[in-house]
Amino acid sequence: MDSSKTDLSKQSFNAPEIKLHFLDYWRIIRIRKTVILAVFLLVALTTTLVTFILPERYSSTVRIQVEKEAPDVAALTTQPMAGMMYDPYWIQTEFEKIGSKKVMYKVIEKLNLNREWAKKYKESGDLRTELTYMILKSDLDIRQARNTSLIEISVRSEKPGEAALIANTIADVYRDVRIKNRQEVTERGIAVLREQYDNQSMAVSNKQAEVNGLKDKLAISDSEAASPYQTSTMEPETLRRIEASRLEAQARLASIRTAYDKMTNLSPDELKQTINVVYPDTQLEELLRNEKEAEQKLAALKATLGANNLQLQEANNLYETVTNQVSKRLRGVMTGLKNKVDAMQAEVNELITQVESAKTNDIKKSIERRPYFMAKRDLETLQLLRDKLQMQIIAQEIDSKIPKSMIVEVVDQAEPGLRPVKPNKTMNISLGIIVGLLIGVGLAFFIEYLDTSVKTIDDVERALQAPVLGVIPQNVGLLHEEGPDSPHAEAYRVLRTNVLFSRKDPKLNTITVISGGAGEGKSTTLFNLAIVFAQNGQRVLIVDSDLRRPSIHKFFRVNNTVGLTSFLMRQNSLEESIQTTSIPTLDFMPSGKLPSSSLGILSSAQMKEMVRDLKRRYDFVFFDSPPIMGVSDASILASEVDMVLQVIQYRRYPQPMTIRAKQMVEKVGGNLLGIVLNNINMAQDENYYYYSGYYYDYYSRSYDEYEYSSKESKSGDKSAADEKLELKSKY
Numbered sequence: 244m245d246s247s248k249t250d251l252s253k254q255s256f257n258a259p260e261i262k263l264h265f266l267d268y269w270r271i272i273r274i275r276k277t278v279i280l281a282v283f284l285l286v287a288l289t290t291t292l293v294t295f296i297l298p299e300r301y302s303s304t305v306r307i308q309v310e311k312e313a314p315d316v317a318a319l320t321t322q323p324m325a326g327m328m329y330d331p332y333w334i335q336t337e338f339e340k341i342g343s344k345k346v347m348y349k350v351i352e353k354l355n356l357n358r359e360w361a362k363k364y365k366e367s368g369d370l371r372t373e374l375t376y377m378i379l380k381s382d383l384d385i386r387q388a389r390n391t392s393l394i395e396i397s398v399r400s401e402k403p404g405e406a407a408l409i410a411n412t413i414a415d416v417y418r419d420v421r422i423k424n425r426q427e428v429t430e431r432g433i434a435v436l437r438e439q440y441d442n443q444s445m446a447v448s449n450k451q452a453e454v455n456g457l458k459d460k461l462a463i464s465d466s467e468a469a470s471p472y473q474t475s476t477m478e479p480e481t482l483r484r485i486e487a488s489r490l491e492a493q494a495r496l497a498s499i500r501t502a503y504d505k506m507t508n509l510s511p512d513e514l515k516q517t518i519n520v521v522y523p524d525t526q527l528e529e530l531l532r533n534e535k536e537a538e539q540k541l542a543a544l545k546a547t548l549g550a551n552n553l554q555l556q557e558a559n560n561l562y563e564t565v566t567n568q569v570s571k572r573l574r575g576v577m578t579g580l581k582n583k584v585d586a587m588q589a590e591v592n593e594l595i596t597q598v599e600s601a602k603t604n605d606i607k608k609s610i611e612r613r614p615y616f617m618a619k620r621d622l623e624t625l626q627l628l629r630d631k632l633q634m635q636i637i638a639q640e641i642d643s644k645i646p647k648s649m650i651v652e653v654v655d656q657a658e659p660g661l662r663p664v665k666p667n668k669t670m671n672i673s674l675g676i677i678v679g680l681l682i683g684v685g686l687a688f689f690i691e692y693l694d695t696s697v698k699t700i701d702d703v704e705r706a707l708q709a710p711v712l713g714v715i716p717q718n719v720g721l722l723h724e725e726g727p728d729s730p731h732a733e734a735y736r737v738l739r740t741n742v743l744f745s746r747k748d749p750k751l752n753t754i755t756v757i758s759g760g761a762g763e764g765k766s767t768t769l770f771n772l773a774i775v776f777a778q779n780g781q782r783v784l785i786v787d788s789d790l791r792r793p794s795i796h797k798f799f800r801v802n803n804t805v806g807l808t809s810f811l812m813r814q815n816s817l818e819e820s821i822q823t824t825s826i827p828t829l830d831f832m833p834s835g836k837l838p839s840s841s842l843g844i845l846s847s848a849q850m851k852e853m854v855r856d857l858k859r860r861y862d863f864v865f866f867d868s869p870p871i872m873g874v875s876d877a878s879i880l881a882s883e884v885d886m887v888l889q890v891i892q893y894r895r896y897p898q899p900m901t902i903r904a905k906q907m908v909e910k911v912g913g914n915l916l917g918i919v920l921n922n923i924n925m926a927q928d929e930n931y932y933y934y935s936g937y938y939y940d941y942y943s944r945s946y947d948e949y950e951y952s953s954k955e956s957k958s959g960d961k962s963a964a965d966e967k968l969e970l971k972s973k974y
Contacts, residue, residue: 274894274924275687282683283676290675299663303407304397305414306388306655309337334392338385341396341417344376349416351375354409379409393654403659410657418651425650429643436636443629450622457615485601489594496587503580514573527572534569537562703891703918707905712745712888712917713738715768717924721798722774723826735775738919742772742888745916751885753858755788755866756919757877759904763892764921766794766867772888773865777829781862784821786832788845788866788880793834795867799824806835810853811844817856830861845879854883871904881913890919 272279311333340346351357357369360378364370384397396413400406457463506514515531518524541558548555700711715738719731742754756769770785777783787795788807796803801822809815810832821832837844844850857864866884871877881887887908891901908915 271687271691272684275690278690279680279683279687282686283679286679286682287672287675290679291672294666294668294671294675297666298401300382300399300401300665301403301406301660301662302397302399302664303403303410303657303660304395304655305410305653305657307394307396307414307417308652308654309334309392309394310650334387334394337394338387340420341385341394341413342380342383346413346417346420347376347379348372349420350409350412351379353416354412356409383413396657398657399665403661407657407659411653414651414653414657418653421651426643429639433636433639433643436632436639440629440632440636443625443632447622447625447629450618450625454615454618454622457618461612461615463612463615481601485594485597489591489598492587492591492594496584496591499580499584499587503577503584506577506580511570511573514577515569518573518576524572524576527569527576530565530569530572534562534565537565700920703901703920707889707902707918709889709905709915710741710745710917711920712741713919714923715764715919715921717922719764719767719771719922721767722771722778723798723824731771732775735771738772739775739779742886742916746886750858751914752862753854753864753866753884754886754888755868755877755880755884756888756890757868757871757881757904757908758890758892759870759872759900760896761792761870763870763890763895765870765890766798768888768890768919768921769865769867770795770798773863774826774829776863776865777826780828782828782830782860784830784832784857784861784864786857786864786866787834788876789869790834790837790845790876791869791874793867795831796833799831801831801833803833804836806833808835808837808844810835811847811849813849817853845876845883851883858885871907872900878907878911878913881908882911885914887913887915888917888919889915890921892921893923895922 351372356375356379357372360375361368361370379398382399384399386395386397387393388395396410398406398410398413400409506518509517518527537558541555541562544552544555544558700714703709703711713734715734716731719734720729722729722732722735725731754769754772756765756772758765766789773783773785785795786807787793787803789795790808793803796806799822805815806820810817810820820835821830824831854864864884866880868877868880871881889901889905889908905915
């Protein structure tokens, strides 16, 4: 194999970057429109059918106002009730209570729903209450009116009257249950209070007996017992009097003791001058006056008389006598004063002793009487608790008899519904249409996601790293039968042009078309491409080298007895193996008969020699091949020819299979020019329409106009036919 072929096989290809666009989603929807439409119709029709089959159900709603329990008149206690505080979960709790078995079972029993619904559902005997409850609960809807304490109880039933009856009964039963619960709670509370009151009364009686016993034992007077506090056993006035006497005596004692102490330290003359001030004494005062007179008389006589004068001596004796009397009296007064101090000290001591003794006796008696007063205080506490319990009992009894505000009040009675609420035909059908469409589109995208086959040119070029050289539409026929003006011919002309431009060396003129699996259209593609080359003036040979399942001879409607195998097995010459066709520049070599002993004939040296010979004789030689994934013949042909085209059928095989086919070509050294996408629905996929739709529509219109003009020509309308032929000539 020449170097140019090797270089081409190593060329890299830059695949376009993936950019999702709205048209990509629209393409999926158009391609999968059958699935979408089928699912849409299935869901929509099923929803509509079920909607009209379902029995009609009516709804009735009763509106009730619910409040927490509170008396219309305040009770004797002034404490606020804890239940009156705001509770955000209270209304939700009431919802659950309304739908509870406690309420619903009473409703079922009151309306005898077990029997009524057994007839309704054609059951023998009565329904079980649990089953009736489940059915009723499924038809019950409880909600709160916005920004109010109103509760709406809605019941659905096939009978309008039954729905209204059940709704009103639920409201009545719920109200009765709440009132009964309130009464039971009050009665239980009063019973508990009475039990506590009896226990407290017994405790008071026992404590009273204990207090009376202590009173008698300790000889406590009624006046003392009547005092709320424990008092002193000594009279307060007596204690104050004794204390005052003590203080007064101590004051006098201190005054006299102070004077006595001062006079003790005085001289006789100083004592004579101060004693009458401190301690007045009449006799002493008289003696002091006599002494003073005797002293004055003696002093006067001494001044006039001599020392031996009798009168002077008598006056002197009188003075001494009076002086002795004064001294003696002073000593007597001092002794009396001391005795008085001692007496007053004794009095003070006595008073102190009395006070201390009184206090000691008072403390002793207080300790002895303390148990009585402690028991008395305990008795008062028990009596206070008993009285409070009694007041609470009275308050609760009065509260139970006071009319309560309406804790459950029916605001609006339920009335039979005028129109059924279920099924909502408009909404159900609308939802069925919307859901069916969504499911259909979702399923289409899911299937598209699971589908790994080739969908777009970008998918091919990204996965295989090879260019797409041609896009072949659906329902392509054989060009030699359709003629050169076939609307499909231009697709192959584009492919021919791309092949020629992709061929880097003019010497490369042998081509094979391979595919990953069977049925992808490789034989038709090769046949029509060869015809386009032949119509362009090149000498072309088609070799049917698909020895397993030859099909080209059927296109030409010729015999397949002599052909490639005959030449390779040297049974016929090359000229005998090649047949001419209706196209002057196109020859055909059938596959011939393949004996089972010659399965590897394509890899023979004679095959390679034949390829070299055909390259010299023809401008282009096309070799048909079997699927490359099935047998080794396609790989052998890919290694022996100059160029390889890979056909991929649109949405047929998964991408890994096509990638594997390309890799097998590269492994044997084949020169893969590019990819041909086959069997494309141009009307559904805009990507391919914009790729080749213009010339497809262009030549399709030309072909239709040509056919129409031919028919008019045959009918004799020459002018119309001429106009159409004129239009055709422009194309």
